[in-house]
Amino acid sequence: MHITNNANLPAAIVEAVTNDPYPHGRVGDITATSLIDAPRIRVLRRRHADELTEDAAERIWALLGQAVHTILERAEPSAVTERRLYAEVDGWQVSGQFDRAVLYPETGLLQDYKVTSAWAVVNGFKPEWGRQLNVLRWLALHNGYPVTRLQVVALLRDWSRGKAAQGGRYPQHQVAVLEVPVWAENVLEDYIRERVQLHQAAEQAQELPECTPEERWERPTTYAVMRKGRKSAIRVLEDPEAAAQRAEQEGGYVETRPGRAVRCEEYCPVRDFCDQARPGARAEEAA
Ligand code: SF4
Incomplete structure (x- = not known):
């Protein structure tokens, strides 16, 4: 991936984007993020890895999201601190990064921190957040952590006190904690296997599977x-x-x-x- 600087941003920002340490550690055959996303994107990314470009200006929100990791490092000494967990299914190693998630083994609570818009949480959590957290839970279960409860902790970057005062479903505080339903274990296992098989098939396919309307937004x-x-x-x-x-x-x-x-x-x-x-x-x- 080549980073461009078409907006002429300060060098410090461009360097922060260019020196992005993500992902930390070995990623196995597939990450939790790729697993829930379109197989077409993953295959094209690999095929064109040397040709892809992105402008630094498009990475600013991702940078701010990474700042959450630093905040969490300060906050919770009793939580699980491993950066990445692994588990195997159908011959593939799946991995997930926990540097924006906090896992409390004593209570079984897994919280994932997200920097997002206030409007993104007006109708509750997004379906992809549910999938992502349940895949992280699957990884936790396979590594001996019995997660029984999932939450998204949304840090609302554009929250407005004035809009909150108007009431309705607009979040009342700059941080919103959203409960995410925990999938039954058989549903979770079937989902992970189905996704791994989809990605495995895409790697071998003559014609790549099409992205769904949801994947294309x-x-x-x-x-x-x-x-x-x-x-x-x-x-x-x-x-x-x-x-x-x-x-x-x-x-x-x-x-x-x-x-x-x-x-x-x-x-x-x-x-x-x-x-x-x-x-x-x-x-x-x-x-
Ligand atoms: S269909 Fe759209 S979302 Fe899917 S790989 Fe192509 S450009 Fe990306």
Whole structure:
């Protein structure tokens, strides 16, 4: 991965990004983070490792997330301090980093710390956080730590006192603690095996498996009911007929807002090499 500095950021930041120590230690065949993510991304990352570039400006939130590790080192001497745990399934070694998670063996509590937006927790925890924590729990169980409770501790980087005062579901404090359901052990074992097999199959496949709409962070096409002289939409709907009906009632019109795959367009590290996102890209060339 080559780090660029298109935004001309101070050298200290660029060096901090370039000297990123993550991941710490051997990662085995697959990390917990990759396991729950798209097999296509993992394979393309490996095939194009020497060609990938990322701008330092795009790594700022990740840097702040890493600062949590330093905070936790100060905070909890009784918690498990191993950086990385390993376990094997179907011939592959799975590993998970615990430097932003705290495991309390006496109580069976595993907490994962995240730096995120206040809006990200308005509707509770994200599904991928549930998957990630349960995979970490699986690793803990296989290393002799009986985890019985999972929590996300969200540090809300953009929290606003004013918005909190307006009430509703907006978090009331700059830190939110969210309970995450613990999966039954048979469900967990099946999930891990299924994910390992998916990734193993992708490594051998002639054609890479496609990323799912969720993996691509797809947003659906929506239809905004508008009225002349008003800037904001009266309603935004996913059903074009319902939108047309409402527009007729309101004496307005419908504005189509095309859906898009946000990750493919802006965030995926392998988007230049992915023929699912960009037909004609060099995804298969190096196969
Ligand atoms: S660009 Fe989109 S489709 Fe391609 S690997 Fe990334 S997320 Fe998947």
